[in-house]
Amino acid sequence: MANYVYSSSPHIKSPRTTRRIMIDVCIALLPACIAGCILMGTANAAYPTLGLLAFTHLAICCITSVAAEWIYLLCCKKPFKQIIAEFDFTSLVTGMLIGMNLYPTSKWYVGIFASIFAVIVVKMLFGGTGKNIVNPAIAGRIFAFIAFGAAFGGAMGYATPAGEIKQFSSPISHGSVTAGATPLQVLLGGATEATSTLTNLDLFLGTGVAGCIGETCKLALIAGGIYLVVRGVLNFRWPLVYILSTGLVSVLIAWIDGCYNANGKFVSALLGTKFVDAWEVFLPSILSGGLMLGAIFMATDYVTTPNTKLGNYIYFAFLGILTAVLRKAIKGEAVSFAILLGNILVPLFDMYIRRKPFGYVKPERKRVKKAAQEATAAKEGE
Amino acid sequence: MPDNKDLTATVAIEQMPIVTDYYVPLSQHIGKPAQPVVNVGDRVIEGQLIAEASAFVSANIHSPVCGEVAEIVKRKNAQGVAVDCIHIKSNGEQDKFTLPPLTDPTPEQIVERVREAGIVGMGGAGFPTAVKLQPQDPVDTLIINAAECEPYLNCDNRLMIERTEQFLAGVRLIAKAINVSNIYIGIEDNKPEAYAALLAQDGVIPDTKEALQSRKEGDIVVVLLKKKYPQGAEKTIIKACVGREVPIGGLPAAVGCIVDNVGTAYAVWDAVVNGTTLHKRLMTVSGRGIRNPKNIEVAIGTPLSQIVELCGGLTDDAVKLVSGGPMMGYSLINLDVATTKTDSGLLALTDKEASTVLPTPCINCGRCASVCPMRLMPMYIDFYTTVGDTENAVKYGALNCFECGTCAYVCPAKRPIVQSVRLTKIKAKEKK
Numbered sequence: 001m002a003n004y005v006y007s008s009s010p011h012i013k014s015p016r017t018t019r020r021i022m023i024d025v026c027i028a029l030l031p032a033c034i035a036g037c038i039l040m041g042t043a044n045a046a047y048p049t050l051g052l053l054a055f056t057h058l059a060i061c062c063i064t065s066v067a068a069e070w071i072y073l074l075c076c077k078k079p080f081k082q083i084i085a086e087f088d089f090t091s092l093v094t095g096m097l098i099g100m101n102l103y104p105t106s107k108w109y110v111g112i113f114a115s116i117f118a119v120i121v122v123k124m125l126f127g128g129t130g131k132n133i134v135n136p137a138i139a140g141r142i143f144a145f146i147a148f149g150a151a152f153g154g155a156m157g158y159a160t161p162a163g164e165i166k167q168f169s170s171p172i173s174h175g176s177v178t179a180g181a182t183p184l185q186v187l188l189g190g191a192t193e194a195t196s197t198l199t200n201l202d203l204f205l206g207t208g209v210a211g212c213i214g215e216t217c218k219l220a221l222i223a224g225g226i227y228l229v230v231r232g233v234l235n236f237r238w239p240l241v242y243i244l245s246t247g248l249v250s251v252l253i254a255w256i257d258g259c260y261n262a263n264g265k266f267v268s269a270l271l272g273t274k275f276v277d278a279w280e281v282f283l284p285s286i287l288s289g290g291l292m293l294g295a296i297f298m299a300t301d302y303v304t305t306p307n308t309k310l311g312n313y314i315y316f317a318f319l320g321i322l323t324a325v326l327r328k329a330i331k332g333e334a335v336s337f338a339i340l341l342g343n344i345l346v347p348l349f350d351m352y353i354r355r356k357p358f359g360y361v362k363p364e365r366k367r368v369k370k371a372a373q374e375a376t377a378a379k380e381g382e
Numbered sequence: 383m384p385d386n387k388d389l390t391a392t393v394a395i396e397q398m399p400i401v402t403d404y405y406v407p408l409s410q411h412i413g414k415p416a417q418p419v420v421n422v423g424d425r426v427i428e429g430q431l432i433a434e435a436s437a438f439v440s441a442n443i444h445s446p447v448c449g450e451v452a453e454i455v456k457r458k459n460a461q462g463v464a465v466d467c468i469h470i471k472s473n474g475e476q477d478k479f480t481l482p483p484l485t486d487p488t489p490e491q492i493v494e495r496v497r498e499a500g501i502v503g504m505g506g507a508g509f510p511t512a513v514k515l516q517p518q519d520p521v522d523t524l525i526i527n528a529a530e531c532e533p534y535l536n537c538d539n540r541l542m543i544e545r546t547e548q549f550l551a552g553v554r555l556i557a558k559a560i561n562v563s564n565i566y567i568g569i570e571d572n573k574p575e576a577y578a579a580l581l582a583q584d585g586v587i588p589d590t591k592e593a594l595q596s597r598k599e600g601d602i603v604v605v606l607l608k609k610k611y612p613q614g615a616e617k618t619i620i621k622a623c624v625g626r627e628v629p630i631g632g633l634p635a636a637v638g639c640i641v642d643n644v645g646t647a648y649a650v651w652d653a654v655v656n657g658t659t660l661h662k663r664l665m666t667v668s669g670r671g672i673r674n675p676k677n678i679e680v681a682i683g684t685p686l687s688q689i690v691e692l693c694g695g696l697t698d699d700a701v702k703l704v705s706g707g708p709m710m711g712y713s714l715i716n717l718d719v720a721t722t723k724t725d726s727g728l729l730a731l732t733d734k735e736a737s738t739v740l741p742t743p744c745i746n747c748g749r750c751a752s753v754c755p756m757r758l759m760p761m762y763i764d765f766y767t768t769v770g771d772t773e774n775a776v777k778y779g780a781l782n783c784f785e786c787g788t789c790a791y792v793c794p795a796k797r798p799i800v801q802s803v804r805l806t807k808i809k810a811k812e813k814k
Contacts, residue, residue: 004716005702005738008801010709010787011729012533013737014383016794018745088742130743130795302747307759309752357779358617358756359630 016232018129022089024231028224029096029297033058035217039206040104050104054213057111058099064115065095072124090129091119097137097298100214101290101336102144107151114140134343135301138294141336203287215293225296234300238316242295243286245320250285251278253328291323294335299342306349315342315349383533383611383791385572386735389668389675390536395544396678398692400474404446404683405457405467405720406432411508413439418468424451429479429659432468435497441510441723442500443468444659446681448475460705460712460719467720470683481657492559492654499653500660500723504645505614506706508724511646515559517635524557525623525634525641528569528576529607529614532707535727537664538644540677542569542576545648550583552651553602560640565602566623572609580604611709612786616641618755630782645726663723667693671700671730680721686728687717702736704729709787742795750789750799756782760789760799767802772809780806 037058041051069091073083098114118140123132144152206216215221228234255278285291299305299319306315319342326334409415416433426432426445433443449472456464481498484491497512505527530538542549557565567586569577580586581604587593589605597603605623607613617628619641626637634641645664652658661682668675673694680689686705690696703714707727750760758779766775783803790799 004700004714005736006713006715007702008798008804009711009713009785010791010800011702011704011711011713011731011736012383012708012791013739013796014792014794016792017739017796018742018794021745021747021794086742090745128743130745302745305746305748307746307748307751307761355751355757355759357630357758357782358621359627359632359782361629 018090019088021233022093024228024233025093025297026089026096028227028233029093029100029214031220031223032214032217032293033096033100035206035220036100036213036215039216040213054104056108057102057104057106057213058096060108061099061102061111061115062092062095064112065091065098065119068116068119069124072120088129091123094118094123094136094140097214098140098144100293101137101141101212103152103212106144107148110144110148110152113147114144117143130303132303133347134340135298135304138298138336138339138343142333142340145333145336200283200287203284212290212293215290218287218292221292221296228296234296235312238300238305238312239295241313241316242299242320242323243291245317246291246295246323247282247286247320249321249324250327251281253324254278254281285324285327289327290335294323294339295319298336299339304343304346306346306353308350308353308355311349311353314353315346318342318345385533385609386668387534387536387539387572389534389670390666390677391539391573391575393536393540393675393677395537395540395664396676398678398680398684398689400447400472400681401684401688402472403452403685404449404470404472404681405455405685406443406446406470406683407457407459407720407722408433408443408466408468409459410443410682410722410724411441411502411510413437413441413510413513415466416440416443418454418466420451420468422451422453425449425473426451426470427475427477427479429661431659432470435500435510439510439513441502441508441512442498442659443682444479444500444661445470446661446683447472448477449473458719459722460714460725462712462715467683479659481653481659483657484654487555487558487654489559489561492555492650495653496559496650499649499658501646501649501653502660502723503643504649504663504723504726505643506710506724506726508722511642511650514640514642515556517560517633517640519633519635520638521560521635521640522562522638523564523566523624523640524553524560524562525620525639526553526556526565526567526644526647527614527616527619527641528567528573528644529619530573530644531570531609531611531614532709532711532727533611534668534729535666535707536668537666537677537726539573539576541644541648541664542573543579546579546583548651548655549644549648550580550586550602551655552647552649554600555650555654556640556642556647557600562640563600565600567602567604568607568613568619568623569604570607570609570613577604577606611788611791612755615755615784615786617784660723663721663725665689665721665725666727667729668727669700669704669729670732670735671697671702673697682721682723684721685717686714686719686721689721689728690717690730696730697732699732700730701733701738702729702731704731708735709791710785737796739796741797744793744795744797747794749792749794750797753788753792755786755788756784758783760803761797763806764797764799764802767806772806772813775802775806776810781810 037051037054040054070083095115102111118136122136122139126132204218229236306312319338322338323334326338414437417436418433420432427448430445431442432445435442449470452469452471454466454468457467459465493512493515501511502508528538586602589603607622612618616634620626620634620639628634628637649660662679665680666677667689676693704711705714705725744761754760762778763775763780780803785800787800
């Protein structure tokens with residue numbers, strides 16, 4: 001007699017597995033990776049090797065991330081065959097994202113250290129897939145940003161404790177094509193020039209934009225996002241809430257800013273000296289920097305988002321507000337810090353925002369109950 | 383979720399021929415096992431009472447065949463629990479015991495007949511119907527659960543197509559027994575043939591605005607429900623048909639509803655009009671591991687191995703046997719199990735159909751919570767059960783779960799969530 005499989009119900013299950021989801025994310029990241037390499041390679045005729053550098057960064061990060069996970073598991077005495085059989089591609093996603101978060105001009109070792117930090121410290125030491133508290137890729141990027149500084153690079157530069165914006169010198173920001181500041185820099189007052197040479201379309205397509213490998217071409221990122229939505233991996237609401245709230249809060253900040261004159265004196269609530277067209281603020285703020293990459297691929301990591309619908313609406317709106325405010329305050333590196341801060345707060349969201357189960361009857365408040373009891377008692381007394 | 387109904391949706395109901403041995407379990411329902419009223423060596427005829435209800439919540443059991451009581455033995459049921467069974471050896475005679483048919487019965491007579499005939503909820507739970515028809519709370523609505531949301535199963539569907547009038551008469555008898563005129567039939571939209579068959583009858587109207595305006599007293603409203611598992615769960619179908627939400631821990635009667643299954647309604651008709659006791663039921667034998675999937679009317683107590691044989695046997699690639707539907711049924715170790723009143727299906731699944739993927743860590747995607755019909759957060763129940771924290775698992779609603787399995791179906795990590803819930807339920811019971 002044959003041995004039949006014996007298990008608890010249900011006996012049929014959806015074909016979707018964690019591995020399948022992660023492969024989908026990898027596929028969705030590909031267009032932005034390819035676009036990043038091409039754009040970097042063609043951005044500046046003086047530096048044709050930038051594209052190749054971008055590709056090398058991506059490859060190094062992917063290989064390091066996966067290797068780090070496997071070596072960690074081997075150290076845990078897991079047989080190699082089993083590691084391969086259970087490989088769920090999460091570390092590949094982490095590797096791709098870290099690569100996309102590097103600048104082509106970053107030093108070659110930055111990606112290696114960031115990947116190892118992300119996979120080993122942030123993910124594996126906390127218990128592996130699904131147990132990490134913050135998104136490994138975000139943590140990896142921030143690790144690189146803080147630990148390597150100039151070697152990490154960056155077009156926006158960073159804020160010194162004194163509040164001064166320091167610009168890293170990189171070939172791309174000296175090149176002829178991207179000599180101008182980005183509209184966002186102009187907006188935030190961090191640029192040397194008063195106006196930007198880049199249009200919103202440039203920002204959208206990533207043409208001539210200096211930045212990380214993966215964040216330049218918004219079109220490719222959105223295409224990847226749509227793929228994930230179609231595949232049922234991503235809920236389109238969450239990136240949308242994040243991006244819209246960033247844009248709206250940026251407009252609000254610019255409006256408040258416009259109400260004050262150069263000397264910091266309140267002028268008028270409606271007709272400030274620098275009152276700007278809302279649209280002129282909205283578009284650059286949603287199209288600039290790492291917002292799209294962060295909103296579509298990094299903030300929406302299942303592990304580090306709340307579990308309830310309401311919680312997610314609040315969480316992503318909160319991320320948007322944080323991003324806009326941080327941009328204004330620290331003039332750069334806002335998205336990753338906003339997501340990191342948000343990630344840390346997720347357990348609180350899950351602790352305080354609970355679902356109301358089916359058939360839930362709100363328990364009568366003690367005070368109301370008491371009043372009702374007294375009323376009936378009084379009636380009986382009559 | 384693919385419903386796989388096409389395997390048997392158009393297959394007409396077939397009668398199961400008499401076999402030599404029947405094992406009738408004494409516990410086929412919720413409540414106390416029935417008490418045998420026959421002795422070893424007694425001759426019995428088809429439909430004769432062989433075990434009677436031993437408590438208020440219990441049910442009579444009748445002989446499926448003419449023959450001789452060979453022994454009373456303990457045999458494993460589909461759930462793997464050893465229960466007492468009356469072994470009847472058939473002798474090939476054709477005789478049938480029936481109760482006197484009732485014409486124009488009173489509500490009390492109907493309830494009494496339902497009790498006598500041993501009718502239990504035939505959707506799966508097996509709650510004695512006579513008890514259900516005497517609710518403690520006032521009820522104003524009868525809902526017939528014709529959703530048959532479990533994939534593969536078609537026995538309710540075929541019954542509505544082939545025995546439409548009898549089924550509707552049964553529905554009206556139940557309504558009469560509980561004295562309500564507000565009757566709904568909830569049917570999923572993947573059964574267009576049955577839906578059309580129902581609407582072709584007098585006094586049956588669709589759930590549209592125009593039709594409802596000209597609704598007469600006693601008209602049966604057929605509500606076409608979206609195909610969405612678990613649409614046919616008691617609480618979900620009440621919500622879908624009349625928009626009422628049964629409070630946590632409450633029975634449907636708490637919101638004035640009684641829910642009965644299609645098979646139960648038919649059995650009530652048969653018992654009242656023909657005096658037939660419940661000793662047969664419809665069963666869908668399906669799955670790609672069965673050579674000829676069929677819908678058959680089978681005597682209770684028939685060994686499942688005989689049923690499979692009638693359906694051409696198992697294919698070589700069948701890896702899993704399931705009694706009931708694929709979402710809530712029980713997997714079987716072998717076919718050495720007897721049919722009960724609640725067996726709506728027998729499935730043999732191939733490797734492609736049955737999921738045999740091992741669980742991986744939860745990635746917190748939230749799919750389980752988004753599909754939970756009880757609006758629970760299954761990921762926490764699974765987590766706390768895994769770490770042995772029963773208290774917190776209960777806090778997240780493990781006891782409100784009716785184990786539909788939708789969470790475990792969608793889980794990309796293939797977490798055994800339903801198993802966790804069951805474990806927590808057992809542990810919570812032990813604590814009390």
